[in-house]
Amino acid sequence: MKLFIDTANVSEIREMAWLVDGVTTNPSLVAREKRPFRDVIAEICEIVDGPISAEVTALDADGMIAEARDLAGIHDNVVVKIPMTEPGMQAVARLSGEGIRTNVTLVFSANQALLAAKCGATFVSPFVGRIDDIGGDGMGLVAEILGVYENYAFLTEVLAASIRHPRHMIEAATLGADIATVPYAVLKKLFDHPLTDTGIERFLKDWEGVPK
Numbered sequence: 001m002k003l004f005i006d007t008a009n010v011s012e013i014r015e016m017a018w019l020v021d022g023v024t025t026n027p028s029l030v031a032r033e034k035r036p037f038r039d040v041i042a043e044i045c046e047i048v049d050g051p052i053s054a055e056v057t058a059l060d061a062d063g064m065i066a067e068a069r070d071l072a073g074i075h076d077n078v079v080v081k082i083p084m085t086e087p088g089m090q091a092v093a094r095l096s097g098e099g100i101r102t103n104v105t106l107v108f109s110a111n112q113a114l115l116a117a118k119c120g121a122t123f124v125s126p127f128v129g130r131i132d133d134i135g136g137d138g139m140g141l142v143a144e145i146l147g148v149y150e151n152y153a154f155l156t157e158v159l160a161a162s163i164r165h166p167r168h169m170i171e172a173a174t175l176g177a178d179i180a181t182v183p184y185a186v187l188k189k190l191f192d193h194p195l196t197d198t199g200i201e202r203f204l205k206d207w208e209g210v211p212k
């Protein structure tokens with residue numbers, strides 16, 4: 001399973017670069033950084049040698065394609081994030097023909113994921129947390145998409161997104177999601193367990209009694 005970090009903050013990315021396989025950003029995450037978009041993406045690409053998702057903001061296929069070509073020109077690691085709309089899928093199909101990798105974002109149903117795969121998306125991003133937020137079953141959607149993809153020879157990888165807590169991470173891994181993209185704060189929590197802390201404390205205390 002691959003682990004991505006879901007942030008546009010280069011300090012967070014630098015700190016976790018030894019661990020992560022890629023990075024996802026979105027317009028909201030980039031806006032928090034108060035820096036030019038292209039500069040942020042170029043810097044992230046120098047830090048992590050893996051897929052770096054950068055999102056288009058145009059709503060029409062031609063506009064998305066123009067933005068995608070421009071973003072893909074920043075660095076070979078860039079994967080263009082395209083929203084799951086009909087024009088978005090037209091753009092994905094054309095970009096896939098040009099060899100530009102895409103991450104279909106804002107996916108909330110298995111039909112949307114099926115269309116993304118048929119259009120040649122590199123990654124498909126079901127937003128688990130946002131579904132849970134409205135009382136739905138986000139991980140159920142991940143399971144459904146994996147089941148659909150298993151029936152065919154799609155190369156599209158399932159990227160569990162909108163991960164909100166450590167439980168989401170382990171559920172995505174249990175289901176066999178190809179990737180989870182995890183915010184910095186959640187990533188840090190994955191290392192922790194209170195029994196690990198008390199265990200270390202006890203070992204060190206007992207160690208004091210060992211003749212040196």
Ligand code: E4P
Binds near residue numbers: 024105129130163
């Ligand atoms: C995924 O690529 C998105 O950037 C992200 O996971 C969205 O998460 P949120 O629902 O917490 O904003």
